[in-house]
Amino acid sequence: MSTTAEVKPSLRFGQVVIGPPGSGKTTYCQGMREFLSTMGRKVVVVNMDPANEEMPYPCAVDVSELITLDEVMDSLKLGPNGGLLYCMQYLEANLDWLESKLKRHGDCYFLFDCPGQVELYTHQSSVKNIFSQLGKWNFRVRSVHIVDSHYCADPAKFISVLCTSLSTMLHVELPHVNVLSKMDLIEQYAFNLDFYTEVMDLTYLLDHLATDPFFKKFQRLNEKLAEVIQDYSLVSFVPLNVQVLLFNFHFSSCGKEFLFYISKG
Ligand SMILES: Nc1nc2c(ncn2[C@@H]2O[C@H](COP(=O)(O)OP(=O)(O)OP(=O)(O)O)[C@@H](O)[C@H]2O)c(=O)[nH]1
Numbered sequence: 001m002s003t004t005a006e007v008k009p010s011l012r013f014g015q016v017v018i019g020p021p022g023s024g025k026t027t028y029c030q031g032m033r034e035f036l037s038t039m040g041r042k043v044v045v046v047n048m049d050p051a052n053e054e055m056p057y058p059c060a061v062d063v064s065e066l067i068t069l070d071e072v073m074d075s076l077k078l079g080p081n082g083g084l085l086y087c088m089q090y091l092e093a094n095l096d097w098l099e100s101k102l103k104r105h106g107d108c109y110f111l112f113d114c115p116g117q118v119e120l121y122t123h124q125s126s127v128k129n130i131f132s133q134l135g136k137w138n139f140r141v142r143s144v145h146i147v148d149s150h151y152c153a154d155p156a157k158f159i160s161v162l163c164t165s166l167s168t169m170l171h172v173e174l175p176h177v178n179v180l181s182k183m184d185l186i187e188q189y190a191f192n193l194d195f196y197t198e199v200m201d202l203t204y205l206l207d208h209l210a211t212d213p214f215f216k217k218f219q220r221l222n223e224k225l226a227e228v229i230q231d232y233s234l235v236s237f238v239p240l241n242v243q244v245l246l247f248n249f250h251f252s253s254c255g256k257e258f259l260f261y262i263s264k265g
Pocket residue numbers: 019020021022023024025026027028049052115116117181182183184185240241242243
C-alpha cells in the first residue's frame with residue numbers, strides 16, 4: 001500500500017535510437033553511453049528490442065523481461081517481421097510495465113535502443129504511440145535515426161534512404177536527427193560528403209541515375225521522389241564514426257545543434 005502521494009517525475013531527457021536492421025543502433029547506444037559517462041552524465045540504456053540478445057551495455061530496463069521475439073514466433077507461429085510488430089503492440093498494451101521500470105531511474109539521461117524494422121517507424125503506430133507516451137511521463141526525447149552510410153555508395157539506394165528518412169521523420173513526430181553510421185568503412189563516394197549530409201540539390205543524383213540503363217527507365221519517378229524530398233526540405237544527415245564517436249561538426253550545423261541538445265539535456 002502506497003502511503004505517499006504520487007509525485008510527477010521531473011523532466012527527463014534522452015534519445016530514442018531508431019533505424020533499419022544492422023544500421024548500428026546498439027553500437028551507437030554503447031558508444032554514446034560511454035561518451036556521456038565520460039562527460040560525467042548519469043546514463044541509462046533501455047533495451048526496447050525484444051530480439052536483442054547480447055547487449056554490449058549494462059541494460060537498465062530490458063523489454064525481453066516482458067516479451068521476447070522467439071516466444072512470440074513460437075507460440076503464434078509468426079515470422080520475424082510479424083512477430084516484432086506483435087511485440088511492439090504488446091508493449092503498447094502494457095505501458096504500465098514500462099512506466100514502473102523507468103520510474104526506478106530518476107535523474108538520468110536515457111538512451112532507448114529500439115528494434116530495427118523499418119515499418120515500425122514509417123507505418124505502424126505502436127512505436128509512435130509509445131514515444132508519445134514517454135512525453136506524457138515527462139520525458140523529452142529526440143529520435144536519432146541511424147542509417148548505414150554504405151547506401152551513399154549507390155545513388156539509387158541513397159534515394160530510397162532519403163524517402164525512408166523523410167517518412168520516418170513525418171511519422172515519428174519527434175525532434176529528429178538522421179545519422180550516417182559506419183563512416184570509417186566508406187572508401188569512396190560518388191559525390192562530395194556534404195552532398196549526402198546537406199541534401200540540398202538532388203539534380204546531380206538524377207543526372208547520375210539517368211546514365212544508368214536500368215534507372216533511366218524510372219527517370220520520371222526518380223524526379224518526382226527527389227521533388228518531394230526537396231519540397232519538404234527536412235532531411236539532412238550527420239556523419240558518425242562510432243569508433244571515436246566523433247560528429248563532424250564542420251559538415252553540418254545539425255551536428256552542433258545535436259550536441260548542444262545533449263549537453264542541455
Ligand atoms: N566499422 C563500423 N562498424 C559498425 C559501426 N556501427 C556499427 N557497426 C557494426 O555493425 C554491425 C551491426 O551493428 P548493431 O549495433 O548490432 O546494429 P543494430 O542496428 O543494433 O542491429 P539490429 O538490432 O539487428 O537492428 C555490428 O557488427 C557493429 O559492430 C561503425 O560506426 N563502424
